[in-house]
Ligand SMILES: NC(=O)c1ccc[n+]([C@@H]2O[C@H](COP(=O)([O-])OP(=O)(O)OC[C@H]3O[C@@H](n4cnc5c(N)ncnc54)[C@H](O)[C@@H]3O)[C@@H](O)[C@H]2O)c1
């Protein structure tokens with residue numbers, strides 16, 4: 481691996497030769513040097529060094545820090561270098577070469593186009609970027625498993641989502657990180673920016689505010705609004721589960737499912753499973769199994785207790801996991817023990833999806849489970865919402881859907897599951913890879929069909945046939 485080390489050194493105490501020797505002694509190879517600034521007393525240089533691994537990099541940096549007169553200003557690795565200046569840019573489709581071009585793309589020609597849209601606002605879809613754009617909106621309060629790290633720190637994730645939208649589905653997505661946590665203010669801001677967009681992808685907004693923000697925006701806007709951490713996760717989870725159940729020969733109607741973490745992802749996963757036909761789901765959070773008869777402070781848990789836990793079980797995760805066919809974790813690291821897994825029904829299915837550390841170490845669980853999935857890319861069966869959001873928005877934009885409804889989500893889950901053929905399906909391949917280029921197209925087609933079937937598609941001309 482390569483790292484770039486920015487060093488400031490005091491000229492009277494140390495020479496570049498001393499630094500090069502120290503790096504060489506530590507086993508590093510200098511592959512590039514840039515002088516950033518130089519004064520009478522100090523020099524600042526970026527030194528790019530080739531090393532074996534992170535441990536080796538740290539050794540080199542420690543050696544440099546020990547040299548008197550040297551200050552390590554910062555160190556960039558390949559990941560950081562990929563982020564310099566951000567990861568995306570805006571590009572024009574047409575060059576402006578002549579005055580004639582200028583008078584068409586801009587004033588005075590553009591005025592006629594503006595007037596046409598003012599007279600018929602639906603023309604925004606044909607004459608502006610609206611038909612291909614999605615706003616990726618976050619307030620930075622629930623970024624990955626990192627929590628409330630703020631809007632500036634959330635940007636790299638949102639830029640990454642925008643890249644995936646473009647690469648996997650050709651959608652132009654704009655990262656928009658808001659410096660407010662006020663529910664009403666977020667709603668008003670998103671409504672105010674909506675004219676430029678064909679859809680709103682809410683991302684990494686903490687529960688329970690994410691529920692109200694999404695519900696209100698769905699009601700008050702006429703373009704699809706989709707909270708990815710809820711529904712993207714739920715769609716991909718269902719896709720994985722449909723395939724895992726084929727392996728163990730069980731039906732959705734017959735299984736007992738335990739979900740841990742009744743937050744944004746847990747509630748959405750539960751709802752999609754109920755819609756798909758699962759009857760016995762028990763939700764567990766920090767206070768144990770969510771059941772009827774408790775006056776929970778969280779109103780979403782009261783509603784949750786009504787729609788789940790048919791036997792109204794109470795107790796800990798270890799109590800209610802007895803006889804469960806499926807475990808779904810969207811909670812916290814390490815909360816599922818091997819003993820718990822041993823109590824599950826025959827052929828246990830464990831989806832431990834907390835990021836970056838799952839509810840159970842896959843290696844510990846492996847001897848006792850039939851199918852294991854995590855949110856990670858370094859184990860088989862990665863459940864990640866990137867399998868859903870590009871294709872679901874591509875489909876919604878292409879048929880100009882006014883919303884993304886339950887039928888469209890179920891269709892997306894079935895489409896993702898269908899990419900894995902019966903011949904390919906096995907315990908370590910229940911879900912297609914993020915790089916499988918069939919996924920987004922399959923999801924798009926299925927989502928469009930569902931949109932037309934349920935009457936939410938507004939673009940008649942390209943209605944696909946059933
Ligand atoms: N793999 C994926 O694609 C994917 C997608 C979304 C979320 N996630 C992961 O799921 C987790 C939850 O995400 P979220 O957006 O729903 O967060 P959230 O904050 O909305 O919900 C988390 C819930 O877990 C509960 N919880 C925390 N510790 C617990 C414990 N020890 N026992 C039981 N419950 C506990 C919390 O009380 C909360 O209700 C995170 O780790 C996130 O990375 C994974």
Ligand SMILES: O=C(O)C[C@H](O)C(=O)O
Pocket residue numbers: 622623624625684708709835864865
């Ligand atoms: O961003 C991801 O990789 C998954 C998900 O959206 C998350 O917030 O963890």
Ligand SMILES: [Mg+2]
Pocket residue numbers: 624683684708709
């Ligand atoms: Mg997210």
